[in-house]
Amino acid sequence: MALEDFLGKTSEIKIIDFLSGNGDINYNQSEISECTGLSRTTINHKIPFLIYNGILEIKETKGNVNYYQLKDNKIIKGLIGSVFANSFFIAEQDGEYNEILNNIKQDVGPIVYEEINCFYYSEDTSMHVVEDTKKFWNKEEREWPTIPFSSMYSEDMSKFAVSA
Numbered sequence: 363m364a365l366e367d368f369l370g371k372t373s374e375i376k377i378i379d380f381l382s383g384n385g386d387i388n389y390n391q392s393e394i395s396e397c398t399g400l401s402r403t404t405i406n407h408k409i410p411f412l413i414y415n416g417i418l419e420i421k422e423t424k425g426n427v428n429y430y431q432l433k434d435n436k437i438i439k440g441l442i443g444s445v446f447a448n449s450f451f452i453a454e455q456d457g458e459y460n461e462i463l464n465n466i467k468q469d470v471g472p473i474v475y476e477e478i479n480c481f482y483y484s485e486d487t488s489m490h491v492v493e494d495t496k497k498f499w500n501k502e503e504r505e506w507p508t509i510p511f512s513s514m515y516s517e518d519m520s521k522f523a524v525s526a
Contacts, residue, residue: 363449365441373400373408378417381432382442388421388429417441 364379366372376398381389391409395402409430412418417438421431432438455462 363445363452365445367445368448373404374412374417376400377405377408377412378432378441381418381430382438385432388431390427390429394430 364383366375366379369375377394377400380394380398389397391402391405394400395405398405400408409418413420415437416433416435418430419433420428422429452459
């Protein structure tokens with residue numbers, strides 16, 4: 363059992379899973395790339411984020427090459443602990459994995475496209491609260507339609523506007 367078994371197969375999760383399975387060894391970016399199947403560019407892009415968030419640390423430097431390891435902190439212990447907790451949770455389930463998952467998917471049901479009233483983020487303006495504005499998900503373009511700023515802004519909504 364690994365994090366990606368229940369949290370998904372993101373680049374960050376793959377890096378964490380790999381390093382948690384090899385805790386005593388320090389790896390450079392090329393080695394992490396080779397062992398995870400992720401590109402060196404992806405590894406190079408994700409490592410600063412993981413260091414900033416307390417997941418990785420530079421354990422040693424040889425020449426101009428850094429070697430990384432998971433930090434020994436509560437965050438990592440919690441992540442690794444979640445793997446064990448999930449394993450016990452799954453073991454307690456009655457039935458086969460696929461059968462349980464299919465039942466859950468049936469309970470969740472299909473995607474329903476309906477009228478939605480919510481916060482709206484426009485590319486050309488700051489965030490504005492849109493109340494009673496009818497928007498529909500564009501299935502073909504898979505995006506929300508753009509609503510002109512002038513059509514959704516009124517005097518009494520001015521107190522809800524957030525400046526950039």
